[in-house]
Amino acid sequence: MAFNLVRYSQQDPQWKNDNLGNSTDDTLGTFGCAVTSVAMYLSGWGYPETPKTVNKKLAASGGFLEALIVWGAVSSIHPQIKFKGLTISRTTEAPLAQIDASLAAGQPVLVEMDRSTQSGFQTHWVVLYAKKGGDYLMLDPWPYPVESGENLFGARYAFGKPLKNVITAVAWYEASATGSGTTPPPPSGTSSGSTTTTPSTPMPTPVETDLIVQVVASATAGIRLHIAASQDSPANFAEMPGTQLRVIEDKAGALAKIGSQQWIYVRDQQGNQGYVAAWYVEKAAGAAPTSTTPAPATGSAPEPVPASTPATPSAPTPPAPAPQRFQVIVSSSVGAAGLAVRQQPSQGSATVNMEKAGARLTVIEPASSATPKIGVAGQWIAVKATNNKQGYVAAQYVKAK
Secondary structure, three states: OOOOOOOOOOOOOOOOOOEOOOOOOOEHHHHOHHHHHHHHHHHHOOOOOOHHHHHHHHHHOOOEEOOEEOHHHHHHHOOOEEEEEEEEOOOOOOOHHHHHHHHHOOOOEEEEEEOOOOOOOOEEEEEEEEEEOOEEEEEOOOOOOOOOOOOEHHHHHOOOOOHHHOOOEEEEEEEOOOOOOOOOOOOOEOOOOOEEEOOOOOOOOOOOOOOEEEEOOOOOOOEEEEOOOOOOOOEEEEEOOOOEEEEOOOHHHHHHHOOOOOEEEEEOOOOOEEEEEHHHEEEOOOOOOOOOOOOOOOOOOOOOOOOOOOOOOOOOOOOOOOOOOOEEEEOHHHHHHOEEEEOOOOOOOOEEEEEOOOOEEEEOOOHHHHHHHOOOOOOEEEEEOOOOOEEEEEHHHEEEO
């Protein structure tokens, strides 16, 4: 079966006002390009979905961190669609040769770009399904009513730049059950110098310890379990506040990292293992979870333990008290431009709000990790902005209240 063109718009009145994922502020109409692209991709392979149904199914299966999609969770709602990894190319050239190979094999890809020439990064996702000349044909989730005919990606979003500098991320999938051929997974390195992280990246050998950490209460949307110690690596599972995780790396080293801008290798109660952000976990008190089922050491996307599999009950642990929150003030050094609150702790990440000098922001990470970073260049602090959205600010531009 070949990939069929199914076109949706995130602005369709049938779903545009639906809350996106687990967010209470963002909607499919404003920020649902990734979900809508997934719906077009799945429907094109004969798995009928709309943005509304994909949004609901992913939200019910841990497929969101608030409004941010967990790309690997798509395979949990349609196992025939295999998640092959996420390539981030915001600071490197995009893997055009790999994209071309995938399209030539009949396997479309989802790509991210900056959809505007305005300052900041205006994230947008589309589906590329074929190459045409030096450009790509795309399904764009933004226009409403939906477009017909052939629509060129570069003609709309390149703004005069070469395509290798336009595509900032690629989500790779393989429709393995369609009989349309097998696409090789993106290699670990490319001639263009981009970095590809896929679930085939080997994970380290676990070092069993008795150290248990838990997700802090302030991480209300949960935190992601990554296959590598990087926010750019695929994240197939979300761990919610209070969830206990067994540390499976050197205990002393892990203890030293808790609360810092580093990563800790852990295993959750379902046997899934990976890396979590050390600044969003704390040492757990009381008994630890007793499930120690190892996840595949190959780094392939681990499958959750089936519901029918008996689990050894763990001793109940009282929930940790929520950390005391405090505020920081945006420094006057930001000038008239203000301070950007970003989705991720990176200058290249999308902006969720702009804050004027003097604005008071609520810190939503532990005070023990946030306080030492205030005023320090190169550090980031997790905050709730004045528009109630969560994000990160450059620590050097805030001061203690």
